[in-house]
Amino acid sequence: MGTITKLLESLLSGLSLGSIYALIALGYTMVYGIAKMLNFAHGDIIMAGAFSIIVFTATCGLPPIVAILLGIVFCMLLGVTVEFLAYRPLRKASPLAVLITAIGVSYLLQNVAQLLFGTSDTEFPISVGNSALALGSVSVKYSVLLTVAVTGAIMIILTLFISKSRTGKAMRAVSEDKDAAELMGINVNRTISVTFAIGSALAAVAGLFYGMAYHYVGATTGAMPGIKAFVAAVFGGIGSIPGAMLGGILLGIIEKLAQTYISTELSDAIVFGVLILVLIVKPTGLLGKKISEKV
Amino acid sequence: MKKVLSMVLVLMLTCVLCASAEQTLVIGGTGPLTGDYATYGTSVRNGATLAAEEINEAGGVNGILFDVKMEDDQADPEKAINGYSILVDEGMQVSLGAVTSGACLSLIEEAQVDGMLVITPSASQKECVQYDNCFRVCFTDPMQGVYAADFISDNAIATKVAIIYDKSNDYSVGIHDNFVSRAGEVGIDVVTDQAFTSQSNIDFSVQLQAVKDSGAELVFLPIYAQEAAYILTQAKSAGIEATFFGCDGLDGILTKIGEGNTDACEGVMLLTPFAADAQDEKTVNFTTKYKEQFGETPDQFAADAYDAVYAIKAAMEQAGITDLDDPDLNEKLISAMTEITVEGVTGTMTWDAEGEPSKSATAVVIKDGAYVAYSAQ
Numbered sequence: 152m153g154t155i156t157k158l159l160e161s162l163l164s165g166l167s168l169g170s171i172y173a174l175i176a177l178g179y180t181m182v183y184g185i186a187k188m189l190n191f192a193h194g195d196i197i198m199a200g201a202f203s204i205i206v207f208t209a210t211c212g213l214p215p216i217v218a219i220l221l222g223i224v225f226c227m228l229l230g231v232t233v234e235f236l237a238y239r240p241l242r243k244a245s246p247l248a249v250l251i252t253a254i255g256v257s258y259l260l261q262n263v264a265q266l267l268f269g270t271s272d273t274e275f276p277i278s279v280g281n282s283a284l285a286l287g288s289v290s291v292k293y294s295v296l297l298t299v300a301v302t303g304a305i306m307i308i309l310t311l312f313i314s315k316s317r318t319g320k321a322m323r324a325v326s327e328d329k330d331a332a333e334l335m336g337i338n339v340n341r342t343i344s345v346t347f348a349i350g351s352a353l354a355a356v357a358g359l360f361y362g363m364a365y366h367y368v369g370a371t372t373g374a375m376p377g378i379k380a381f382v383a384a385v386f387g388g389i390g391s392i393p394g395a396m397l398g399g400i401l402l403g404i405i406e407k408l409a410q411t412y413i414s415t416e417l418s419d420a421i422v423f424g425v426l427i428l429v430l431i432v433k434p435t436g437l438l439g440k441k442i443s444e445k446v
Numbered sequence: 447m448k449k450v451l452s453m454v455l456v457l458m459l460t461c462v463l464c465a466s467a468e469q470t471l472v473i474g475g476t477g478p479l480t481g482d483y484a485t486y487g488t489s490v491r492n493g494a495t496l497a498a499e500e501i502n503e504a505g506g507v508n509g510i511l512f513d514v515k516m517e518d519d520q521a522d523p524e525k526a527i528n529g530y531s532i533l534v535d536e537g538m539q540v541s542l543g544a545v546t547s548g549a550c551l552s553l554i555e556e557a558q559v560d561g562m563l564v565i566t567p568s569a570s571q572k573e574c575v576q577y578d579n580c581f582r583v584c585f586t587d588p589m590q591g592v593y594a595a596d597f598i599s600d601n602a603i604a605t606k607v608a609i610i611y612d613k614s615n616d617y618s619v620g621i622h623d624n625f626v627s628r629a630g631e632v633g634i635d636v637v638t639d640q641a642f643t644s645q646s647n648i649d650f651s652v653q654l655q656a657v658k659d660s661g662a663e664l665v666f667l668p669i670y671a672q673e674a675a676y677i678l679t680q681a682k683s684a685g686i687e688a689t690f691f692g693c694d695g696l697d698g699i700l701t702k703i704g705e706g707n708t709d710a711c712e713g714v715m716l717l718t719p720f721a722a723d724a725q726d727e728k729t730v731n732f733t734t735k736y737k738e739q740f741g742e743t744p745d746q747f748a749a750d751a752y753d754a755v756y757a758i759k760a761a762m763e764q765a766g767i768t769d770l771d772d773p774d775l776n777e778k779l780i781s782a783m784t785e786i787t788v789e790g791v792t793g794t795m796t797w798d799a800e801g802e803p804s805k806s807a808t809a810v811v812i813k814d815g816a817y818v819a820y821s822a823q
Binding site for chain 2: 157160161164168265269270271272273274276292364365366367369371375407410411414415416418419
């Protein structure tokens with residue numbers, strides 16, 4: 152196989168993996184940008200999304216498209232409920248307390264999934280098959296094209312939503328200054344709930360793509376992609392939506408290139424090494440805004 | 447304080463045992479009953495329990511009944527030690543060690559101090575039986591690597607072999623290293639050697655691409671079934687035609703891979719001394735009872751555990767144990783181990799003083815979603 156083909160193959164698989172990271176990173180970055188908290192349970196929402204799709208198709212026997220939509224709705228409800236029960240009472244507490252709570256929620260979700268679905272991985276019932284589009288010597292799977300296209304579309308819609316819609320405006324206001332936003336008549340709690348709902352919906356979509364790509368879902372499925380996506384969000388500049396997209400895709404590509412050309416065992420170390428380098432040179436991430444901290 | 451308390455408890459337990467007419471030998475083991483490797487621990491618990499029930503139904507050994515207790519260690523060395531201590535507190539006198547190698551390595555350090563007989567069904571790393579009180583039922587990792595290379599070469603299955611293994615796992619590395627060195631001696635060409643780690647065990651596209659490019663006829667997978675399920679389904683997507691060949695860690699792959707993907711493991715071969723579909727009386731009896739009781743086909747871990755309990759029975763008989771309060775119980779049982787022959791479901795076994803079993807290796811192949819004994823064409 153030619154060198155160019157090998158490079159293109161690994162770029163493509165990086166793009167596909169990176170799109171999944173990007174979808175998750177979008178959720179991280181939105182919640183961070185608006186609620187100013189790191190929702191470490193976000194990765195586990197992916198797992199919840201994937202499992203809910205499994206339950207709706209395999210157990211309830213619904214057609215895939217209905218199951219996917221119900222899965223997205225389920226995740227939105229789950230995200231909003233988690234925010235309402237676990238994070239809202241801590242709105243005035245220290246960021247550390249919220250962070251620890253988020254880690255607790257993450258473990259809770261994982262353990263509930265273990266109780267419900269057991270410790271073995273469960274088969275994911277939906278697949279787009281193996282058909283591929285031949286472009287010269289490289290073949291591109293339709294599943295990869297679908298993942299990339301959907302992620303791109305979601306990013307564009309999200310950017311437009313935040314910059315143009317009334318709710319988006321409210322989100323930006325809450326992000327700037329919660330108290331001032333409240334004085335302007337913005338319902339801060341409702342705005343944050345909407346943010347969680349959107350982030351969780353994206354996580355459900357990520358869960359769908361994850362399941363289709365790897366055929367299995369387990370209780371800890373969300374953990375590693377969650378961490379990688381968090382890295383991607385920081386890499387791209389946490390709080391920035393195009394940054395999360397760029398960070399996710401770059402991270403996926405770097406990971407695959409590192410695996411192909413350097414070492415399959417060291418790829419994670421290389422990925423995190425790149426993150427450290429970027430943060431040394433540009434502490435706010437690739438597209439992050441410089442914010443001066445008020446002391 | 448804890449020690450005093452546990453001694454008091456042991457004393458109390460002993461008194462209770464003295465009072466009752468029948469004595470019960472507590473056989474304890476630790477294994478992953480939850481977590482990624484839960485199937486192994488569960489199989490061992492089921493297999494051992496079944497053997498103990500059979501022995502008890504037949505009246506025990508010299509009137510002594512068996513009681514199997516398992517503690518969850520999630521394949522974690524630290525949890526294995528905790529589990530071992532709990533079992534000692536519960537009166538354990540013979541240990542089944544731990545199910546997985548890493549956990550067993552730390553457990554035997556404790557058991558060695560206590561001088562207790564340890565028979566691990568499945569901890570295959572070499573050092574797991576490094577002490578005189580430790581024995582095992584399964585093959586060692588090095589032996590599996592050597593047997594696998596010999597088997598592939600003897601049956602002329604392939605000459606160009608690719609390997610995908612877990613570099614973060616002692617079990618996998620052990621088999622891998624021995625396979626590689628043996629392969630050279632028996633004329634097998636290792637065309638590509640691909641690794642992954644427990645942190646990167648989901649996406650195998652890069653490794654499978656390398657396998658495809660190498661033109662390998664066979665892919666050797668000295669790994670566990672969980673990762674193998676990911677590799678096999680992704681290999682099917684990638685259109686890889688090569689035969690996949692694994693060791694005992696691949697056992698249970700049919701359950702792991704799930705009903706919708708069984709075609710992905712069609713033709714997969716496993717080096718294992720136990721085939722659930724074998725027609726001899728022992729295996730049929732074991733498989734039927736196991737299915738009745740636990741609702742699934744026993745895998746090699748269950749078979750190893752079943753044989754381990756029967757080995758304990760044989761050692762008890764050989765040593766002529768009639769009283770569990772015998773102060774020399776440990777020494778008697780340990781020296782009996784090298785004198786016994788056990789005709790188990792994983793073959794006829796004897797043990798050397800090193801703690802290694804001697805039995806023959808065979809392979810099974812997956813055909814139409816079931817394990818079938820391999821026969822050379």
